[in-house]
Structure formats: C-alpha cells, structure tokens
Amino acid sequence: xxxxxxxxxxxLKKVMEAIxxxxxxxxxxxxxxxxxxxxxxxxxxxxxxxxLRSEGFEHYRCDRNISMGINLANMAKMLKCAGxxxxxxxxxxxxxxxxxxxxxxxxxxxxxxxxxxxxxIDSEHLGIPEAEYDAIVRMPSAEFARICKDLSxxxxxxxxxxxxxxxxxxxxxxxxxxxxVCRQNTSIDKPExxxxxxxxxxxxxxxxxxxxxSFAKATPLASQVTISLSSDLPVVVEYxxxxxxxxxxxxxxxxxxxxxxxxxxxxxxxxxxxKRPKPEVKPEVQIHLEVEDSCMEPAVxxxxxxxxxxxxxxxxxxxVEVMDVE
Amino acid sequence: xxxxxxxxxxxLKKVMEAIxxxxxxxxxxxxxxxxxxxxxxxxxxxxxxxxLRSEGFEHYRCDRNISMGINLANMAKMLKCAGxxxxxxxxxxxxxxxxxxxxxxxxxxxxxxxxxxxxxIDSEHLGIPEAEYDAIVRMPSAEFARICKDLSxxxxxxxxxxxxxxxxxxxxxxxxxxxxVCRQNTSIDKPExxxxxxxxxxxxxxxxxxxxxSFAKATPLASQVTISLSSDLPVVVEYxxxxxxxxxxxxxxxxxxxxxxxxxxxxxxxxxxxKRPKPEVKPEVQIHLEVEDSCMEPAVxxxxxxxxxxxxxxxxxxxVEVMDVE
DNA sequence: GCCTTTGCGA
DNA sequence: TCGCAAAGGC
Numbered sequence: 001x002x003x004x005x006x007x008x009x010x011x012l013k014k015v016m017e018a019i020x021x022x023x024x025x026x027x028x029x030x031x032x033x034x035x036x037x038x039x040x041x042x043x044x045x046x047x048x049x050x051x052l053r054s055e056g057f058e059h060y061r062c063d064r065n066i067s068m069g070i071n072l073a074n075m076a077k078m079l080k081c082a083g084x085x086x087x088x089x090x091x092x093x094x095x096x097x098x099x100x101x102x103x104x105x106x107x108x109x110x111x112x113x114x115x116x117x118x119x120x121i122d123s124e125h126l127g128i129p130e131a132e133y134d135a136i137v138r139m140p141s142a143e144f145a146r147i148c149k150d151l152s153x154x155x156x157x158x159x160x161x162x163x164x165x166x167x168x169x170x171x172x173x174x175x176x177x178x179x180x181v182c183r184q185n186t187s188i189d190k191p192e193x194x195x196x197x198x199x200x201x202x203x204x205x206x207x208x209x210x211x212x213x214s215f216a217k218a219t220p221l222a223s224q225v226t227i228s229l230s231s232d233l234p235v236v237v238e239y240x241x242x243x244x245x246x247x248x249x250x251x252x253x254x255x256x257x258x259x260x261x262x263x264x265x266x267x268x269x270x271x272x273x274x275k276r277p278k279p280e281v282k283p284e285v286q287i288h289l290e291v292e293d294s295c296m297e298p299a300v301x302x303x304x305x306x307x308x309x310x311x312x313x314x315x316x317x318x319x320v321e322v323m324d325v326e
Numbered sequence: 327x328x329x330x331x332x333x334x335x336x337x338l339k340k341v342m343e344a345i346x347x348x349x350x351x352x353x354x355x356x357x358x359x360x361x362x363x364x365x366x367x368x369x370x371x372x373x374x375x376x377x378l379r380s381e382g383f384e385h386y387r388c389d390r391n392i393s394m395g396i397n398l399a400n401m402a403k404m405l406k407c408a409g410x411x412x413x414x415x416x417x418x419x420x421x422x423x424x425x426x427x428x429x430x431x432x433x434x435x436x437x438x439x440x441x442x443x444x445x446x447i448d449s450e451h452l453g454i455p456e457a458e459y460d461a462i463v464r465m466p467s468a469e470f471a472r473i474c475k476d477l478s479x480x481x482x483x484x485x486x487x488x489x490x491x492x493x494x495x496x497x498x499x500x501x502x503x504x505x506x507v508c509r510q511n512t513s514i515d516k517p518e519x520x521x522x523x524x525x526x527x528x529x530x531x532x533x534x535x536x537x538x539x540s541f542a543k544a545t546p547l548a549s550q551v552t553i554s555l556s557s558d559l560p561v562v563v564e565y566x567x568x569x570x571x572x573x574x575x576x577x578x579x580x581x582x583x584x585x586x587x588x589x590x591x592x593x594x595x596x597x598x599x600x601k602r603p604k605p606e607v608k609p610e611v612q613i614h615l616e617v618e619d620s621c622m623e624p625a626v627x628x629x630x631x632x633x634x635x636x637x638x639x640x641x642x643x644x645x646v647e648v649m650d651v652e
Numbered sequence: 653g654c655c656t657t658t659g660c661g662a
Numbered sequence: 663t664c665g666c667a668a669a670g671g672c
Contacts, residue, residue, distance in 0.1 A: 146409075150406070150438075175397070175400040176404070178440045183435045183437075
C-alpha cells in the first residue's frame with residue numbers, strides 16, 4: 001500500500017494547477033524515493049516532470065513501487081476541494097484501481113475524503129540525461145512570468161538571448177517589436193530578487209510563448225526560476241519545490257527561419273547557435289519534442305521534429321527509477 | 327526628434343485605458359506645449375481630448391511639431407507591458423514611421439523597449455471654443471462612476487438635472503425608475519470628497535449611459551470629475567491630470583421625446599431647457615456629434631444629428647495649436 | 653485573504 | 663452583449 005501525508009496541502013494543489021493544462025493523463029510513480037511524474041504535453045511538444053521526495057512528507061509509506069494512471073484535470077478538481085491550510089493524505093491500496101485523497105482542516109473540524117478512479121496509461125519512463133548547458137539563468141519567477149505574458153501580447157515566439165551582462169527576451173508581431181533585458185544582479189539581501197547568469201557560451205534560442213506561459217503557471221511554487229539553455233537541447237524551465245524536489249518543463253527550441261534571423265537584432269550572437277546539428281541518434285525508441293505546428297502561421301513551413309537525446313527506459317512491473325539530479 | 331520621459335509611467339497607461347475603448351485611431355500631436363490628442367469616438371457621437379503639458383514631464387524635447395498616427399489599442403497593449411512603477415520614455419525620430427516606448431524598472435535591472443508602427447490618419451484638429459455653461463458640477467469621480475454604472479443596470483439613458491441644491495441623475499427602464507441626488511457639499515477637510523455646483527441656469531439634459539460609462543474609465547486619473555452642462559452644448563466631462571493637464575470627454579445630449587418629458591419628474595424645470603435651438607451654423611465644415619442610433623429602441627425615431635458649434639481648424643504640416651483653457 | 657478587475661465563453 | 667471564472671491589487 002501507498003500512503004503519504006502532507007501538512008502543506010496547498011503544495012499539491014499548486015503542482016496540479018501548474019501541469020493540468022499541459023498534460024491530460026499521466027502515471028504518477030510512487031517509490032521509496034518519493035512521488036514523481038513525467039509526461040509529455042498533449043501535443044508532444046513539451047515535457048513535464050516533477051519530483052516530491054519522500055523526506056519532504058510528514059508521513060510517507062510505499063511498500064512496493066506503484067504507478068497510478070491519473071487524469072490530471074480530475075485530480076486537480078478534487079484537490080481544489082481542499083482548503084489551502086488543509087492537511088492532505090493520499091492513499092492507494094494494492095490491487096485497487098482507485099486513489100483516495102483526504103483533506104483535514106487545520107482544526108480537524110472538517111474531514112473530507114475523495115476517491116478517484118485510476119486509469120491504465122501506456123507510457124514509458126524516460127531517463128533524462130543530465131546535460132551541460134551553455135547558459136543557466138536564475139531569475140525571479142514572477143518576473144519571468146510577467147515577461148512571457150507581456151511578450152505574448154505582441155508576438156507568438158520569444159527569442160531568449162543570454163550574454164554575460166544579462167538575458168534578453170525579444171519578440172516581434174504585427175503591431176511592432178519588443179525587447180526586454182534583465183541585467184545580472186546579485187542582490188545579497190534579497191536573494192529571491194536576484195538575477196544570476198552562469199554562462200559558458202552565448203546562446204540565442206526561440207520558443208513558443210504559449211508554452212512558456214503554461215510553464216509560468218508553476219510560479220506560485222517558487223520565488224525563483226532556473227532556465228537552462230543550450231543550442232541543441234530543449235530548454236529546461238525549473239521551479240524548485242522547497243525541501244521536496246522540483247517541477248521541470250522541457251521545450252524544444254523553434255528552428256528560426258532564415259528570414260527571421262535577418263531581422264534579429266542579436267544577429268552577431270547567432271553564430272553561437274549552430275544550425276541544428278543532428279543529434280546522435282540512439283537506436284532505441286526516439287522521443288520527440290515536436291516543433292509545434294502553429295495553425296496561426298500556415299505560411300511557415302512545418303519543420304521535422306527535433307530529436308531529443310532522451311533515452312527511454314522500459315518501465316517494468318511498476319518498477320520505477322526516479323531520476324534525482326540536484 | 328521628439329522625446330519625453332515620465333517617471334510616473336502609470337499615468338500614460340491610465341490615459342490609454344481611458345480612451346482606447348472609445349477611439350480606435352488618432353493623431354497624437356507633439357508640440358512645445360506638450361502632448362495632446364483630440365479625436366471623435368468611432369461612432370462620431372463623442373469627442374475625446376487630452377493634454378499633457380511639457381512642464382509635467384521629467385524630460386521633454388520636441389524639435390518640430392509632429393503628429394503621430396496611433397492605433398490606440400496597440401499603444402495600450404504596449405503600455406500594459408510597463409510596470410506601474412516604471413519610468414516611461416517615448417521617442418520618435420523625425421522621418422521614421424514608428425515610435426519607441428522604453429520602460430525602465432525602478433531598480434534599472436529590467437529595461438524594455440517596444441517599437442510600434444505609426445499610421446497615416448486623416449483628421450483635422452478642432453478648435454473647441456470655450457463656452458459658458460449653465461451649470462458646472464464638480465464631484466468625486468468614483469461617485470460619478472458608481473452612479474453611471476448603477477443607473478445603466480436600470481436604463482440606457484441618464485437625465486442629469488442640476489439645481490442649486492444638488493445634481494440629480496435619473497433613469498427609467500423596463501423594471502422601474504431610479505433617481506440619485508447628490509447634494510452640494512463643500513467638505514473643506516476632504517476636498518476630494520466635495521460636491522460643488524456652480525449654476526447660472528437650471529438645466530436638465532439626457533445622455534446615453536453607455537458613453538458616460540466609457541468616460542468613467544478615466545476615474546483612476548483624478549479623484550474629482552467636472553461635468554459642465556448647457557442646454558445647447560455637448561456636456562463636458564473632465565478629469566484633471568495632476569500637474570500635467572486634463573482629459574475631456576464631450577457628448578451631445580439626447581433630444582428628449584415629448585413622451586419622455588411627460589414622464590419626467592423634473593417637468594417644472596424643463597422650461598430651462600429651450601427646445602433645441604438651431605445653433606448658428608458656421609459656413610465651414612460642420613462637426614457633428616451625432617445622436618446615437620440605438621438599435622435597442624427601434625421605436626424611437628432617429629433624430630437628425632445635433633450640430634455642434636465646434637470650429638474646425640485645418641491642421642497644416644504637423645502644426646498644432648493646443649487649446650489650453652484652465 | 654478578500655475584492656476588484658480583466659479575459660473568455662455563451 | 664452579458665455573465666462567469668481566473669488573475670492582479672489592496
């Protein structure tokens with residue numbers, strides 16, 4: 001049987017709110033390591049992964065590794081019924097096809113339990129190799145969210161360009177162009193407002209703002225966000241969950257059109273971005289984070305999917321290996 | 327070249343929010359006097375004018391008078407990307423067909439620049455003659471906004487009647503009638519809560535609430551609103567912008583039906599309102615603030631447009647005469 | 653945490 | 663165009 005108890009129940013609610021719009025159904029993997037999930041978004045463009053380590057729970061018991069197939073919208077619905085101060089307990093008995101959520105009000109005056117049917121979901125657990133990134137930007141999560149929201153009122157894609165001095169977010173749309181530069185700043189007294197850039201190579205990559213805005217739903221989980229960029233890898237947008245783990249979003253860069261580069265103000269930096277080198281293809285199953293087909297821009301030629309260097313691991317018998325890279 | 331810098335950037339945002347629903351496109355006139363705009367609303371029923379005097383800006387430079395054709399919705403979109411505490415810089419080089427907005431966060435850690443295409447807009451600058459008004463009401467802007475909102479849930483038009491004692495806002499609709507009377511009150515200690523009436527003649531005029539509610543979008547700009555009424559003139563609803571200027575809305579009164587007057591509770595006062603005397607027609611272009619054709623009341627016979635005594639001035643070569651009546 | 657405001661769907 | 667739900671401000 002599997003059981004966990006979390007005093008700060010709002011945390012689970014926030015995790016669900018952050019991913020439910022991106023992923024429809026996913027397997028929640030429960031092991032001695034903790035509770036984790038990994039799933040591609042419904043259009044196979046982005047990948048979401050979170051981990052909540054067992055040590056972070058007030059109580060955690062996992063007799064055997066199990067995998068619970070969950071409809072995220074339904075689970076979010078149920079968790080919405082928990083008060084923000086409620087203590088949440090999640091319980092799944094072996095051999096049943098349902099999971100129970102229990103919400104206890106802080107005063108213990110109100111106790112609710114919700115039972116939800118589980119689903120059978122085909123999915124393989126992907127081992128995502130840790131990579132070296134050309135640039136890692138750490139900045140206030142609220143600022144990142146604001147920038148993505150603002151830019152998406154002008155254009156559909158964002159070019160993220162990193163230099164030693166700062167990070168620039170640019171877009172262009174029918175009504176004009178926009179550039180937002182965030183300077184590096186190590187505010188010691190307010191570390192949550194710091195913007196810190198670790199850079200090996202200058203990098204400039206293009207992403208669909210639509211997905212960035214989805215990722216930014218995780219903002220309530222952490223005051224800072226970490227954006228890891230490399231020319232030939234999907235960007236990683238990570239929110240650390242205090243004391244427990246993280247939620248990470250992966251998104252393949254858009255291949256910039258030649259025409260688009262002509263306009264780019266960061267032209268000189270574009271050499272830092274090699275033209276989409278073919279990644280070494282593993283003979284096993286290929287996992288694709290596909291370049292989004294935008295029905296808004298029928299003129300833009302649809303590009304072949306970007307191969308991702310993600311090695312699939314066959315998940316056998318509910319046995320799960322949780323990747324724990326910190 | 328033209329450049330202005332405004333520490334209180336939220337002010338420009340508020341001006342845009344106040345007018346963007348009323349006017350689609352308009353010329354922004356930049357002269358040594360300041361930045362001003364004058365435009366009729368898209369259905370030619372109301373007129374909007376604002377002035378921000380050059381002295382009010384932290385920096386103001388205008389080498390030659392220029393007129394920038396702006397799509398207000400787009401400009402509002404861009405200004406929404408400015409933080410409320412941001413310092414805003416607006417820049418337009420001569421001979422370019424675009425304008426740049428720059429937003430600096432208070433800490434200078436974030437600097438954004440937005441470039442917007444300008445448009446070619448035909449419009450003549452109207453000299454609006456200062457008029458003598460029968461009655462001028464000054465009252466808290468929030469109260470005026472609340473009244474217009476409340477009344478529009480009952481009826482479509484408001485009758486504003488001014489006597490020495492106070493101002494009455496009345497409406498009637500299918501579900502009943504409403505009258506809201508605001509007494510004159512000179513609160514010395516809280517001048518922003520005062521309601522002050524300067525009256526030469528009793529006056530009672532009818533306006534479309536729809537427009538009044540649009541005007542009330544300017545409420546965040548000033549704690550007080552001034553409503554100037556005369557029987558044969560458009561009402562002026564003015565919000566002063568502290569230290570800088572004003573935003574003014576003009577709206578032609580509706581011609582009351584005889585039937586409507588029968589119902590009017592202010593019947594005795596209706597003599598103060600001469601039956602729509604034909605204004606002296608200037609031989610130049612006639613500017614009409616047309617009486618709105620309400621598709622809600624097909625039974626009401628559409629009246630001919632009310633001629634307004636507004637003398638158009640041909641705007642020549644970007645030369646602008648800013649009316650500055652305080 | 654509540655309330656106003658804004659964006660979206662009917 | 664109105665009403666509802668999510669989001670931002672006090």
